[in-house]
Amino acid sequence: MTEHGSFHWNELNTRDPKGVCAFYGKALGWTFEVMPMPGGPDYYVVKVQDKPVAGIFEMKGEQFEGIPAHWFAYIAVDDVDARVASATKLGATIIRAPWSIEGVGRIAIVKDPDGAVVGWMTPA
Numbered sequence: 001m002t003e004h005g006s007f008h009w010n011e012l013n014t015r016d017p018k019g020v021c022a023f024y025g026k027a028l029g030w031t032f033e034v035m036p037m038p039g040g041p042d043y044y045v046v047k048v049q050d051k052p053v054a055g056i057f058e059m060k061g062e063q064f065e066g067i068p069a070h071w072f073a074y075i076a077v078d079d080v081d082a083r084v085a086s087a088t089k090l091g092a093t094i095i096r097a098p099w100s101i102e103g104v105g106r107i108a109i110v111k112d113p114d115g116a117v118v119g120w121m122t123p124a
Contacts, residue, residue: 002076008121009074011055013067017044020056020069032056074119080106083120087112 002008014020021044024030033045033052044056059067077083080098088094091113098108105123112118 002123004076004078006076007073008076008123009055009119010053011057011072011074011119012046012069013057013059013064013072014069015059015064016069017042017056017058072117072119074107074121077120077122080108080120080122084108084110087120 012020021030021032024046025032029048030053031047031050033047035043035045037043041058041060045052046054046056057072059069084092084094084098087110093111094108095111095117096107096109098106100106103124105121107119107121110118110120
């Protein structure tokens, strides 16, 4: 596991995943592996020399209206459920309660008291 408290993963949130894959593929030499997501759009795993280094997520649906394309970071935590419970006591808002993705880990989206939003993840 990535060390607790360290940045673990970065993800590009976009409305045009195929377009950004074409751009970054040409600009940086990235390759991509499509990972089907149950009940959602495909997820694109970014690879550099066959090593997964980031992801590309399609922003689809009303919850993303008005949100521009952006890079989003995830921080590794030792126990996402316990850390989220603690964070709320410290003034954080939970944007999305912890959920699990098989083979990836357990994730929550947290807004800190200053308004910055970040993912917390206990990697699988």
